[in-house]
Amino acid sequence: MPSLLLRHADVIYTCDDSRRVIRQGYVHVENGRIAAVGAEPAPPLAADEEVSATGCLVTPGLVNVHHHLFQTLTRAVPLATRSTILDWLFAMYPIWAEIDADAYYRASLATNCELLTSGCTTNADFAYLMPEADGEMAAEEIRGAHETGIRFVLVRGGMPAIEADLEQRLRPLMGTHLDRLLDRGEVLFPKLEATLRRFHDTSHGAMLQVAIGPTSVTYRQPEYMRRFADVAAAYGCGMHVHFDPRPDERATMREHGSRPLDFLRETGWLTPRTWFAHSTLLESEEMRAISAAGASIAHCPRCIVRLGKKVARVGHWRAAGINVGLGVDGAASSDMSNLLNELRLALVLHRVGGYQDSEDPAQWLTPEDALWMATRGGAQALGRDDIGELSAGKCADIAVFPLRRLSLAGAVADPLGALLLAGSDPYAACTIVGGRIRVRDGHMVDVDEAAAFDGANAAATRLLTAARHRTGIDFTRQA
Ligand SMILES: [Zn+2]
Known part of the structure; x- marks a missing residue:
């Protein structure tokens, strides 16, 4: 599995036992696990891919x-x-x-x-x-x-x-x-x-x-x-x-x-x-x-x-x-x-x-x-101790959220407060599961989103039509 180095995050909320928060940090991922988390400058680390987290807040997935x-x-x-x-x-x-x-x-x-x-x-x-x-x-x-x-x-x-x-x-x-x-x-x-x-x-x-x-x-x-x-x-x-x-x-x-x-x-x-x-x-x-x-x-x-x-x-x-x-x-x-x-x-x-x-x-x-x-x-x-935190040995499940959004303008005192209290952007800049990047810029990297959308709509239409035929109920009528 490719290794990853997430660099220059504005802030990392590790959610580890000491609730460590790292300003200007990096996360190193190897074999689907967190290998290291720390403050920049990162030591020389070999990685197949480097991902910039500049302007972003990083949390466990x-x-x-x-x-x-x-x-x-x-x-x-x-x-x-x-x-x-x-x-x-x-x-x-x-x-x-x-x-x-x-x-x-x-x-x-x-x-x-x-x-x-x-x-x-x-x-x-x-x-x-x-x-x-x-x-x-x-x-x-x-x-x-x-x-x-x-x-x-x-x-x-x-x-x-x-x-x-x-x-x-x-x-x-x-x-x-x-x-x-x-x-x-x-x-x-x-x-x-x-x-x-x-x-x-x-x-x-x-x-x-x-x-x-x-x-x-x-x-x-x-x-x-x-x-x-x-x-x-x-x-x-x-x-x-x-x-x-x-x-x-x-x-x-x-x-x-x-x-x-x-x-x-x-x-x-x-x-x-x-x-x-x-x-x-x-x-x-x-x-x-x-x-x-x-x-x-x-x-x-x-x-x-x-x-x-x-x-x-x-x-x-x-x-x-x-x-x-x-x-x-x-x-x-x-x-x-x-x-x-x-x-x-x-x-x-x-x-x-x-x-x-x-x-x-x-x-x-x-x-x-x-x-x-x-x-x-x-x-x-869920009875798991291998997810939910960014520390060495845990699964490399990581969420990266963009902070440079108009909805966050002026909220400089607390980046997490800015994201959760001020933020309205619903998407992650990057989502990583088990060391694999699944989302970039709010979109799936290897799933056809349009096909997924169309497939769900077709199934929903099929269910609604069948239920209406069976029961005579008009589900489109406002309650
Ligand atoms: Zn429920």
Whole structure:
């Protein structure tokens, strides 16, 4: 593999244990790993390629810990643009039920490119919707990711039940096709294990890993949750689930003399291998328990805004000692897959209404906190110690962001603050994964972006058309 020397960076945020920040620095890369990081002048170093980072800020490659790649094919659907979560799902499920292996490939290819151009180098995709009859969906999704060169974690999921009253609302429109969304345990678990055996790589620097988990906590089916935990323990892989107990779910648990937290504990889900998605409605005791277990949270700010959720009190999470990573969430509930923009929103969103919810401004995130969440926080959530920092021996996953932009003019006191608070340019100048340059000047170097775009649009049109024919729903009607 060619060696690289990244030189004359205005500033490097290493995100190493001492949070070293280097002004006028270099990064030397050999065999896909960081060989050295330091201040210029760099010692005489042999490198196949020298990359100028003049006028740029360098960080570890960003880590996305929550996505649903297939949702890229249902972005900005008018019927769902003004909907809260259940009505949004009502509009989405008929389209998602048409998913096939080709659609997975197209969504994966286009979306992983989008992530890479925003400086993201590792993407964890929660693929909870993989209908049973189509075993090759995981392989096609992975093929799309592989072609972009991103480091990939496939969270092979399952959908045991449809939320709240949605089954009654959708059944008359979708008939038996609705069952295509659901996974029955007796079929699902052998498939999960087959996916783990086929793709899960536990080696240092792995480009592909597998984690598992159901889309939501199945309070009525403890055996289902326990089985996920048993499989994860057997394979040493991560576990992921949307954990955001609704008031009605809490009430149901109370009726049975239990609580969501007890349920997680009893089914083996409070572990360091677990990362929960969203968790915007946590109670204080739940925060303490998640922290004590060493579990993590995937924070997805844009989804909160888009679906009108309660603003997550990130300051409270961090005060409780919870490790937090950042996610863009599925593009149907966030519309975009730009992780740099997600950092920008994370930095300010949790301050909204903060006084009412007694979050002290001293708990508000700093730009370095947001970067830490998107690098080390994400790496820890995924159970990895080989990514998320720029120090010798770690994977050479690097993001280079341009500072000489009009939107940053005058922001000279703090380059990271300038990028995250003032910056509006969504692209990285250069993104490197495992020592290979994947993005230059905001564009993929070895993927045909136009073909990826056209392929995703064709797949999205196909799904939308099929869903309309099947259900009679006009998805282009504004809600
Ligand atoms: Zn999600």
